Amino acid sequence: MTGSRGWLALAALVALLFGACQAGARSFDEAAPGIVAMPAEFGGGGGGGSGAPLQLAEGSAGSPADAASRWAESAAPAVDRMLVYTGSLGLEVARPDEAAAKFLALVKEWQGHLAQQQGSTYSVRIPAARFDEAFGQLKTWGRVLDEQRTASDVTEEFLDLGIRLDNARKSRDRLLALLEKADKVEDILKVEEQLRRLTEEIERMEGRRKFLADQVAMSTLTVTFAAVADAGPQRRRRAASRFDWVNQMGVDHVLRQF
Amino acid sequence: MSFGSSDHRVSFRALALLLLCQLLAACASLKMDLPAEFLTLKDGPEHRAVTAQDARVWSREFAEDNHATLDFWAATLRNDLVEQRGYTIVAEGEATDGEGHAGRWFECRATVEGERYGHLVAVFSFDRGLFKKRHRVRTVQFTAREEDFVRLLPDVKAALGTLRR
Numbered sequence: 001m002t003g004s005r006g007w008l009a010l011a012a013l014v015a016l017l018f019g020a021c022q023a024g025a026r027s028f029d030e031a032a033p034g035i036v037a038m039p040a041e042f043g044g045g046g047g048g049g050s051g052a053p054l055q056l057a058e059g060s061a062g063s064p065a066d067a068a069s070r071w072a073e074s075a076a077p078a079v080d081r082m083l084v085y086t087g088s089l090g091l092e093v094a095r096p097d098e099a100a101a102k103f104l105a106l107v108k109e110w111q112g113h114l115a116q117q118q119g120s121t122y123s124v125r126i127p128a129a130r131f132d133e134a135f136g137q138l139k140t141w142g143r144v145l146d147e148q149r150t151a152s153d154v155t156e157e158f159l160d161l162g163i164r165l166d167n168a169r170k171s172r173d174r175l176l177a178l179l180e181k182a183d184k185v186e187d188i189l190k191v192e193e194q195l196r197r198l199t200e201e202i203e204r205m206e207g208r209r210k211f212l213a214d215q216v217a218m219s220t221l222t223v224t225f226a227a228v229a230d231a232g233p234q235r236r237r238r239a240a241s242r243f244d245w246v247n248q249m250g251v252d253h254v255l256r257q258f
Numbered sequence: 259m260s261f262g263s264s265d266h267r268v269s270f271r272a273l274a275l276l277l278l279c280q281l282l283a284a285c286a287s288l289k290m291d292l293p294a295e296f297l298t299l300k301d302g303p304e305h306r307a308v309t310a311q312d313a314r315v316w317s318r319e320f321a322e323d324n325h326a327t328l329d330f331w332a333a334t335l336r337n338d339l340v341e342q343r344g345y346t347i348v349a350e351g352e353a354t355d356g357e358g359h360a361g362r363w364f365e366c367r368a369t370v371e372g373e374r375y376g377h378l379v380a381v382f383s384f385d386r387g388l389f390k391k392r393h394r395v396r397t398v399q400f401t402a403r404e405e406d407f408v409r410l411l412p413d414v415k416a417a418l419g420t421l422r423r
Binding site: 249 | 339368
């Protein structure tokens with residue numbers, strides 16, 4: 001009796017150690033939805049970048065509703081908003097080519113990159129942390145003709161994708177287990193068909209989640225540099241003041257008559 | 259009564275001295291204690307100063323036949339800057355020059371030929387004259403490319419209080 005109790009205790013210990021090792025060996029992707037990659041400004045290491053991802057909650061077996069409920073309870077207080085920033089700026093500058101070259105050099109310095117160029121319109125991706133700084137700097141380069149900024153909140157979609165991905169992976173594991181047990185060809189074919197669909201769905205969700213993380217980490221900024229001559233309607237001609245000294249004020253006068 | 263007497267000679271000399279002082283005061287150039295970055299140009303009664311980056315300060319005094327209050331001149335200048343020249347006024351306030359004359363200042367932003375400039379204009383008004391007081395308008399303009407303008411603005415604003423003949 002004493003011997004069997006000892007064996008049981010030893011078996012339980014081995015099982016616990018094995019379980020712990022299995023949990024520790026899971027990769028970042030496999031651990032989803034408990035772990036979400038967040039950009040540095042959200043407390044993580046950047047979308048697809050290095051650094052420790054932000055741990056939100058650890059998923060476990062159970063119904064999707066239970067998992068969602070646990071997720072919401074445990075994650076809600078810890079999650080910062082995941083915002084996708086996009087913006088556009090139209091600038092009237094003296095020398096558009098020079099301004100564009102300066103802008104692209106700045107983007108490179110910020111670890112960003114050019115995404116698209118059409119004429120004098122440049123669409124670039126820059127780290128989200130630089131978004132406001134970029135607007136601030138660019139607006140000092142010339143007259144602002146047009147300015148737009150948008151922040152889209154993708155937190156809910158990102159978390160929802162994580163939950164769905166977790167459940168889909170668990171379903172795939174169950175189907176794989178079923179496949180091993182299946183004897184009939186008909187059953188094997190049915191399970192394989194289900195597996196194929198599920199794998200496609202998992203890949204689609206993983207892709208979308210990576211896309212969202214990238215959109216959060218890198219903002220999209222579109223800048224159009226317009227030359228003075230072709231920028232906007234001409235200002236109306238200045239009417240001379242009745243007071244001569246007033247006519248001698250102004251930037252033009254200082255630049256030309258100084 | 260003749261100017262030949264000793265008392266009259268003294269009075270005449272005093273009067274001549276007073277006139278001379280007035281004349282010198284009228285001809286004296288404007289002065290302003292600007293930051294060391296500015297070089298004051300020695301070329302006339304107006305005060306002109308420039309930095310190596312071509313930031314410019316220009317102080318002048320105009321005889322104005324039309325007598326008006328400072329409020330009127332400030333409103334006239336404001337209207338010209340905004341409505342006629344299309345500048346954006348980002349700040350405005352009151353100032354007193356180095357001789358105690360009340361004034362107003364306007365800090366503007368303007369784009370000229372595609373370049374972004376900052377422009378500070380201050381206007382002071384007062385009456386001056388020995389026998390007949392004439393209305394005077396004193397102005398200070400500070401113009402620079404926006405980056406230099408922002409950097410130098412606090413010191414130039416402070417220097418408005420040192421403007422004098």
